[in-house]
Amino acid sequence: MTNTPFPLKKRSLWLWLVTACLALPLHAGDMRAWGPEQATGAPNSQGPGDLESAWASLTEDGRDEWLLLEYLNAVEPAQLRVFETFNPGAVVKITALDADDKESLLWEGTDPLRNGPPAGVAEFALNSAAATQRIKLYLASREVAGWNEIDAVELLAKDGSRQWAHLARASSTYAEPAPVATTTRVADEFSPYLDQPVVVLMEDSSKVHGVLLSSGKDFLILRADRNSRVLMLNKSKILTLEIVGGRD
Numbered sequence: 473m474t475n476t477p478f479p480l481k482k483r484s485l486w487l488w489l490v491t492a493c494l495a496l497p498l499h500a501g502d503m504r505a506w507g508p509e510q511a512t513g514a515p516n517s518q519g520p521g522d523l524e525s526a527w528a529s530l531t532e533d534g535r536d537e538w539l540l541l542e543y544l545n546a547v548e549p550a551q552l553r554v555f556e557t558f559n560p561g562a563v564v565k566i567t568a569l570d571a572d573d574k575e576s577l578l579w580e581g582t583d584p585l586r587n588g589p590p591a592g593v594a595e596f597a598l599n600s601a602a603a604t605q606r607i608k609l610y611l612a613s614r615e616v617a618g619w620n621e622i623d624a625v626e627l628l629a630k631d632g633s634r635q636w637a638h639l640a641r642a643s644s645t646y647a648e649p650a651p652v653a654t655t656t657r658v659a660d661e662f663s664p665y666l667d668q669p670v671v672v673l674m675e676d677s678s679k680v681h682g683v684l685l686s687s688g689k690d691f692l693i694l695r696a697d698r699n700s701r702v703l704m705l706n707k708s709k710i711l712t713l714e715i716v717g718g719r720d
């Protein structure tokens with residue numbers, strides 16, 4: 473009798489199952505809070521608010537971001553409706569990707585929700601382009617303070633059809649493992665403040681209250697009092713850091 477731990481046939485079936493599962497739309501229960509998958513399907517976030525049923529990038533304003541959406545049917549795009557549920561207004565460019573990942577510009581400019589309401593549906597009229605089923609949104613996250621969260625993205629075609637995104641990927645996501653796990657603590661001037669409640673004054677005059685979890689090479693990792701989120705603060709932009717004293 474052979475003792476193959478993983479017979480080829482079974483492995484093929486297993487691979488098929490994995491492939492089949494990856495191709496299926498995720499159900500709500502399988503979705504990670506704030507993962508890009510939260511931008512698939514019809515809107516399900518009652519914004520405005522920091523809601524885990526919308527995609528959020530890893531950092532609030534640490535870098536510019538992108539969100540790539542895939543639709544079931546390739547269509548000639550006419551309009552995109554972006555459901556922006558928290559700190560809207562960061563979309564600056566929209567492109568279509570072809571099968572070879574070549575991008576063509578569909579829209580570029582200022583998001584109609586910039587400096588507008590705290591949540592809304594931004595409607596973008598798109599340049600004509602060949603049929604596509606992949607749309608990429610570019611967000612100037614650094615220019616619009618806070619997490620610029622997107623709940624859903626509807627693609628309207630020239631033939632009048634409408635569809636919600638089926639799959640999504642992003643430049644980063646808050647659903648990634650907490651950065652504290654991957655940051656090596658270094659011994660520096662912040663070491664005496666580790667695990668203490670602190671208030672950090674940033675270069676842009678914003679103040680962050682929280683518990684200092686780690687001091688890495690370039691970033692401080694802090695759990696914010698406001699919403700228990702783990703934040704990465706760029707050390708080069710910190711003016712002061714103080715321990716929050718006991719109550720008077």
Ligand SMILES: [Ca+2]
Pocket residue numbers: 532533562612613614615616617618619620
């Ligand atoms: Ca931002």
Ligand SMILES: [Ca+2]
Pocket residue numbers: 510511512514515516517525526527622623624
């Ligand atoms: Ca959603």
